[in-house]
Amino acid sequence: MATKHTNARRRTVVAGAIALALTAAACGSDKQESSATTAAAGSATSAIPADLIAAAKAEGTVNLIALPDDWANYKGILAAFTKDYGVKTTVASPDASSADEL
Numbered sequence: 001m002a003t004k005h006t007n008a009r010r011r012t013v014v015a016g017a018i019a020l021a022l023t024a025a026a027c028g029s030d031k032q033e034s035s036a037t038t039a040a041a042g043s044a045t046s047a048i049p050a051d052l053i054a055a056a057k058a059e060g061t062v063n064l065i066a067l068p069d070d071w072a073n074y075k076g077i078l079a080a081f082t083k084d085y086g087v088k089t090t091v092a093s094p095d096a097s098s099a100d101e102l
Contacts, residue, residue: 017049018048018052018062019067021052056087057086060088062081062087062088064078064090064091064092065092065101066091066097066098066101068094074091078091
């Protein structure tokens with residue numbers, strides 16, 4: 001049986017992996033913001049492994065930190081993620097620094 005600590009660690013790994021996949025999906029797009037959401041959403045669909053999506057759906061929410069809405073179009077990407085997968089995303093301290101994250 002998984003311990004409370006193991007479950008918390010698993011949730012952290014899942015959230016981190018999804019955040020990394022979302023970041024990768026957002027990189028490299030030089031399109032206007034109106035079309036960036038569509039492009040990023042299309043990339044995110046293929047960039048996120050099915051097992052991570054299943055784990056996120058099981059949790060029901062992905063908790064993230066330090067993802068400002070206007071940086072790399074995270075607002076649009078997270079909205080597309082919620083729409084595509086039905087998994088709510090919450091961002092704690094969106095303007096936090098990397099030192100704050102640690």
